[in-house]
Amino acid sequence: MSIQWFPGHMALARDKAAETMARTDVVIEVVDARLPEASANPMIRELCEQRQRPRLRVLNKADLADPSVTQAWLAAMPARERFRAVALSCRTAADAAKVISLCQSLAPHRHDGTKPLRMMIMGIPNVGKSTLMNALLKRKVAKVGDEPAVTKSQQRLDLSPRMTLTDTPGLLWPKIEHDADGWMLAASHAVGINAVPEEAVARFLAALVKARYPAALTARYGFDPASLDGHAMLEAIARRRGCQLRGGGLDLERAALILLQDYRGGALGRISLETPATRSAMLAEERANGSGEAPASEPTPA
Numbered sequence: 540m541s542i543q544w545f546p547g548h549m550a551l552a553r554d555k556a557a558e559t560m561a562r563t564d565v566v567i568e569v570v571d572a573r574l575p576e577a578s579a580n581p582m583i584r585e586l587c588e589q590r591q592r593p594r595l596r597v598l599n600k601a602d603l604a605d606p607s608v609t610q611a612w613l614a615a616m617p618a619r620e621r622f623r624a625v626a627l628s629c630r631t632a633a634d635a636a637k638v639i640s641l642c643q644s645l646a647p648h649r650h651d652g653t654k655p656l657r658m659m660i661m662g663i664p665n666v667g668k669s670t671l672m673n674a675l676l677k678r679k680v681a682k683v684g685d686e687p688a689v690t691k692s693q694q695r696l697d698l699s700p701r702m703t704l705t706d707t708p709g710l711l712w713p714k715i716e717h718d719a720d721g722w723m724l725a726a727s728h729a730v731g732i733n734a735v736p737e738e739a740v741a742r743f744l745a746a747l748v749k750a751r752y753p754a755a756l757t758a759r760y761g762f763d764p765a766s767l768d769g770h771a772m773l774e775a776i777a778r779r780r781g782c783q784l785r786g787g788g789l790d791l792e793r794a795a796l797i798l799l800q801d802y803r804g805g806a807l808g809r810i811s812l813e814t815p816a817t818r819s820a821m822l823a824e825e826r827a828n829g830s831g832e833a834p835a836s837e838p839t840p841a
Contacts, residue, residue, distance in 0.1 A: 553582065555693060556707050559659060560590050563705070564646040567638060569662035569671060571727050572598035572626055573605075574812045575612050577720040578729060582712050583661050591621070593645035597638065598626040599667040605752075608811035615815040621645070629667045635674035639702070656702045663729050664709025672696075672706045719821055723812045728803055741795030742769030744802060747812060755808040759801060773798070 560566065566587050571578040575598050587594045596616065601609055609626045616624040623641055627634035642658050643649070649656040660668045672694075673679050680696060695705040711730070715721045724730050725740040726747075746769040748756055756764045762775045770791075776782070777794035784790045801807040813821075 553710055556659075556661060556710065557586055559693060559705060559707070560586055560592055562657060563590075563592060563659040564649055564657045565642040565659070566592050566594045567597060567642065567658055567660045567671070568594050569597045569599050569629075569660060569666045569668045571666045571729070572601040572609050572612075573603060573810065574720075574723045574727060575616075576818050577717075577723045577813055578663055578666055578727065580661075580663050580710055580712050582710070587621070593621040594623075595638065595641050595645060596622070596624040597629070597671065598624065599629050599671065601626040601634075602628040602630075603805045603809060605809050605811040608814050611815050629671040629674050632674055632677075635671055638671065638675065639698075655697075655700070657705075658698075658702065659705045659707065661707050662709065663711050663724070665727070665729050666709070668706060668709065672704060675704060717821065717825065726799065726802065726812065728799075737799060738773070738792055738795040741773055741798045745769045745772040745798060748802070748807065748810060752808065752810050755810060759807055 566583065568579070568583050568587075570576075575596075579596070584594070586592075598604075598609060598612065604626075613624055613626055616622075618624070623645060625637060625641060627637060629635050643656060646656055660672055662668050675698060676696060680694070693705055693707050695703060698704045709729075711724075715724070721730070721735075722740065722743045725735050726744045745756070745764075749764040749767070749772065753764050756762070756772065760776050760779050762772075762779065764772055764775075767775060773791045773794045774789055776798055777789040777791055780794065780797055782790040782793040782797070798807075802810060
């Protein structure tokens with residue numbers, strides 16, 4: 540099953556972003572460090588290449604990601620003429636401050652003081668664009684929320700007399716090519732709850748965490764996941780957390796929400812949903828199957 544979520548306002552945001560990019564020196568592309576490729580909108584790369592604009596990829600929420608995996612991703616994204624990558628937490632002022640110097644290095648022609656450096660923040664929903672903007676401006680000017688599509692329109696502000704910053708709405712692309720990407724985006728809350736039932740997303744997440752970070756499940760919920768599938772793990776969470784329906788049945792919907800919130804907020808630990816190796820394996824499997832889509836409705840983690 541392919542997960543798609545492309546509200547009407549995103550089409551308008553895409554057209555507006557293309558227009559604004561013509562007046563931009565550097566594009567700051569914010570992605571989720573826990574799924575840096577799955578959360579990278581290919582339209583942003585294409586627009587930057589068409590306009591020949593340098594791009595700084597910010598792997599945000601690095602404090603929630605597996606640090607060794609994040610380093611592997613940075614090593615797999617070597618600096619190029621118009622591209623840099625950095626991992627940080629936009630909630631940390633010192634981390635956010637690094638963004639400005641990196642943008643300046645990508646636009647050396649703006650160092651003469653005659654014209655301001657014009658930066659534009661882009662990315663999919665709920666990766667922390669507004670948090671970064673607030674951190675750079677050192678005041679709250681953009682609404683922040685743990686839900687997709689909080690920002691609905693562009694906002695341009697002066698960072699200093701020599702720098703301007705434009706925040707843009709979260710922008711997905713019309714067709715998510717890889718099924719596994721759709722599930723990871725849903726788990727990280729980049730797509731809305733109407734795209735797929737949260738219980739299904741939680742089953743996928745539980746199976747992935749079991750495959751790569753089984754100790755995290757034991758530490759958080761007190762059960763051994765070795766012999767359990769995604770559904771059984773939700774049942775175990777429901778029992779441990781007292782999630783019951785009237786009549787005595789297990790409330791798996793509530794258990795799913797507990798797991799998703801624990802992952803999204805970091806209570807489950809520092810967990811990365813994809814690595815360079817698992818990404819390569821997924822793409823190789825899809826090529827071998829002769830399709831751009833994974834064969835399973837809930838992909839089995841590599």
